[in-house]
Amino acid sequence: MNELKELGEFGLIDLIKQDTINDHSSVVVGIGDDAAVLLPTPRQLQLLTTDMLVESVHFKLTTTTPWQLGYKAIAVNLSDIAAMGGVPRHAVVSLALPQSTPAEFVTNLYKGMKEICRAFGVNIVGGDTVSSPHGLVINVTVAGEVEPANLVCRSGARPGDVVAVTGNLGSSAAGLDLLTAGEWEDFDFAWPLVTAHLTPRPQVKLGPVLAAAGATSMDDISDGLASEAHEIAKASQVGIKLYAKQIPLAPELAEAAGQLNKQALDYALFGGEDFQLVFTMEPGNYEALLAAYLDLPVVKVGEVVDADEGVTLVDEDGQAQKLEARGFNHFRQEE
Amino acid sequence: MNELKELGEFGLIDLIKQDTINDHSSVVVGIGDDAAVLLPTPRQLQLLTTDMLVESVHFKLTTTTPWQLGYKAIAVNLSDIAAMGGVPRHAVVSLALPQSTPAEFVTNLYKGMKEICRAFGVNIVGGDTVSSPHGLVINVTVAGEVEPANLVCRSGARPGDVVAVTGNLGSSAAGLDLLTAGEWEDFDFAWPLVTAHLTPRPQVKLGPVLAAAGATSMDDISDGLASEAHEIAKASQVGIKLYAKQIPLAPELAEAAGQLNKQALDYALFGGEDFQLVFTMEPGNYEALLAAYLDLPVVKVGEVVDADEGVTLVDEDGQAQKLEARGFNHFRQEE
Numbered sequence: 001m002n003e004l005k006e007l008g009e010f011g012l013i014d015l016i017k018q019d020t021i022n023d024h025s026s027v028v029v030g031i032g033d034d035a036a037v038l039l040p041t042p043r044q045l046q047l048l049t050t051d052m053l054v055e056s057v058h059f060k061l062t063t064t065t066p067w068q069l070g071y072k073a074i075a076v077n078l079s080d081i082a083a084m085g086g087v088p089r090h091a092v093v094s095l096a097l098p099q100s101t102p103a104e105f106v107t108n109l110y111k112g113m114k115e116i117c118r119a120f121g122v123n124i125v126g127g128d129t130v131s132s133p134h135g136l137v138i139n140v141t142v143a144g145e146v147e148p149a150n151l152v153c154r155s156g157a158r159p160g161d162v163v164a165v166t167g168n169l170g171s172s173a174a175g176l177d178l179l180t181a182g183e184w185e186d187f188d189f190a191w192p193l194v195t196a197h198l199t200p201r202p203q204v205k206l207g208p209v210l211a212a213a214g215a216t217s218m219d220d221i222s223d224g225l226a227s228e229a230h231e232i233a234k235a236s237q238v239g240i241k242l243y244a245k246q247i248p249l250a251p252e253l254a255e256a257a258g259q260l261n262k263q264a265l266d267y268a269l270f271g272g273e274d275f276q277l278v279f280t281m282e283p284g285n286y287e288a289l290l291a292a293y294l295d296l297p298v299v300k301v302g303e304v305v306d307a308d309e310g311v312t313l314v315d316e317d318g319q320a321q322k323l324e325a326r327g328f329n330h331f332r333q334e335e
Numbered sequence: 336m337n338e339l340k341e342l343g344e345f346g347l348i349d350l351i352k353q354d355t356i357n358d359h360s361s362v363v364v365g366i367g368d369d370a371a372v373l374l375p376t377p378r379q380l381q382l383l384t385t386d387m388l389v390e391s392v393h394f395k396l397t398t399t400t401p402w403q404l405g406y407k408a409i410a411v412n413l414s415d416i417a418a419m420g421g422v423p424r425h426a427v428v429s430l431a432l433p434q435s436t437p438a439e440f441v442t443n444l445y446k447g448m449k450e451i452c453r454a455f456g457v458n459i460v461g462g463d464t465v466s467s468p469h470g471l472v473i474n475v476t477v478a479g480e481v482e483p484a485n486l487v488c489r490s491g492a493r494p495g496d497v498v499a500v501t502g503n504l505g506s507s508a509a510g511l512d513l514l515t516a517g518e519w520e521d522f523d524f525a526w527p528l529v530t531a532h533l534t535p536r537p538q539v540k541l542g543p544v545l546a547a548a549g550a551t552s553m554d555d556i557s558d559g560l561a562s563e564a565h566e567i568a569k570a571s572q573v574g575i576k577l578y579a580k581q582i583p584l585a586p587e588l589a590e591a592a593g594q595l596n597k598q599a600l601d602y603a604l605f606g607g608e609d610f611q612l613v614f615t616m617e618p619g620n621y622e623a624l625l626a627a628y629l630d631l632p633v634v635k636v637g638e639v640v641d642a643d644e645g646v647t648l649v650d651e652d653g654q655a656q657k658l659e660a661r662g663f664n665h666f667r668q669e670e
Contacts, residue, residue: 028380033488033570034418034555035384035479040375045363048461049370050476052429056468083369094387094474126383133391134469139429141385141476144370153368220369235368 016110020124036125047144049080055135063179068198070112077142079202079275083220085211086146094139096132150211154235157217161280163302168250171196173271189252200275214285226269230325239309242302340434351445355459371460382479384415390470398514403533405447412477414537414610418555420546421481429474431467489570491551496615498637503585506531508606524587535610549620561604565660574644577637
């Protein structure tokens with residue numbers, strides 16, 4: 001098996017640049033020149049987002065395959081574009097790799113990236129590949145486009161709006177706990193949760209649909225529902241009331257939480273990396289949305305209220321409690 | 336002094352997002368939402384480039400200040416945009432930082448980035464800040480724009496074209512050797528070389544000028560002139576003949592090379608990170624360019640020839656020799 005130090009940087013680039021363009025009409029120059037050259041769609045706004053994944057912080061190579069890792073590195077960025085109501089178009093990928101990395105690892109990493117890019121018509125148009133003295137680092141930047149009328153920021157929520165999410169929450173964080181605990185393969189309930197953690201499917205198609213239907217604010221759920229609710233509340237200067245009973249949980253989550261001695265709801269509120277969308281919308285528009293799409297996986301989880309009510313959770317007994325913003329926070333020491 | 340783990344991720348973001356927008360007219364949403372929202376200039380092509388700098392590979396914190404490091408992390412990307420004939424517009428910055436990093440280090444890193452962005456009207460519109468278990472990693476992605484008529488790729492050089500560069504070569508690599516050797520501060524000749532290495536000034540203004548004047552191919556010199564000449568020759572399917580006597584060297588380089596027991600010309604040919612531009616142009620256009628701009632720092636260093644002549648260097652005695660493509664190559668073991 002070839003190691004990178006035998007292949008060299010240019011040999012590596014030749015290895016990965018196949019099958020990187022899925023929408024040829026928008027790429028003038030892809031991988032191989034000083035910069036990619038892209039043809040923008042007229043009268044659209046440009047979106048730009050970037051995410052860095054660091055070995056031992058965001059992933060462990062003992063619990064993810066390179067294919068899954070590549071898939072996820074792209075997925076987390078597509079999710080950010082969807083959360084603005086936009087469509088992802090192009091990705092550039094930086095990799096810092098230990099010299100001893102097998103070439104096969106890198107090609108499998110790229111296979112995962114290419115697979116999700118192909119699924120959503122995204123082009124990989126460039127990158128940078130360098131050596132790393134300690135562990136793997138992946139940085140992906142995605143450029144997208146959004147119709148000006150479809151742009152949704154965090155700041156547009158208004159009191160009276162519905163708060164809704166696009167799918168089950170908490171699965172990814174429970175999946176991570178199962179991976180960390182180990183010996184999860186024997187439990188049927190573990191598979192969907194672990195899969196939700198390793199290869200989250202971003203809501204690329206739903207983002208623009210919700211935007212066009214009148215979402216007043218939107219966020220992707222990367223740090224748990226509580227944290228995202230606080231971000232929308234802060235940016236929009238409103239309060240948010242969530243109902244514990246309405247938060248959608250995968251059927252497997254309760255079983256996993258029992259096994260892990262945790263509360264299922266805590267995973268949904270404070271766990272991260274679900275990459276579902278949370279959005280707010282006027283009730284009339286929300287009803288129209290549900291009527292227009294029969295099988296839409298959206299679930300109402302609360303309401304936008306006045307700022308002075310803050311962010312609260314109404315528990316199973318109907319008691320409203322202040323909801324903390326805690327989620328995963330780099331650099332902050334956990335209690 | 337605050338460490339990052341006391342400040343937290345959001346405290347850090349608040350600290351750095353001041354003074355990041357230099358061209359307000361093109362930014363709809365900057366730092367703080369899921370993605371930046373940008374207003375493209377109509378009828379221009381979009382450029383996208385990314386570069387990753389890894390501690391102990393690309394820099395050592397013993398030989399660079401955080402300000403210089405921030406400046407350089409942006410500079411290397413602006414250089415790539417200039418090499419396409421384009422204008423840099425927006426940057427997104429990912430940082431992986433050890434938990435013990437002082438907050439002051441990060442603000443100084445950003446001061447360096449903000450300084451060069453201000454100089455060239457570039458906006459910092461987003462990023463990602465994560466923790467790192469081992470050393471600092473910086474990834475910058477820059478989006479730029481280019482008039483379609485101004486786009487210059489590596490592939491347009493034609494036999495008969497002039498080959499020229501925009502300034503002295505080899506200074507940066509000699510500066511790195513001086514830094515590595517240490518005790519360079521007492522030598523007056525060392526300062527301009529070390530400065531060329533730590534804070535290279537990318538040819539942001541010249542790139543579009545050369546493009547408009549008819550450059551047929553262009554590359555920024557990140558891996559030494561020999562390597563870039565090979566890249567242009569390969570992409571354009573031509574040969575390139577360089578003249579050793581004509582390659583511009585800083586007056587301090589000869590002195591430093593003597594001190595370091597190296598050849599000054601080797602630094603220019605095989606050293607890296609000068610971030611000057613090398614370009615090709617029809618002789619008539621090149622004469623017109625020199626006539627139009629009196630103080631243009633461009634120097635003819637060779638000619639484009641037929642592909643079967645390969646890439647050669649004519650030495651001081653008039654002898655043509657095959658020129659190797661060697662330069663800095665990640666993953667390839669050095670002899």
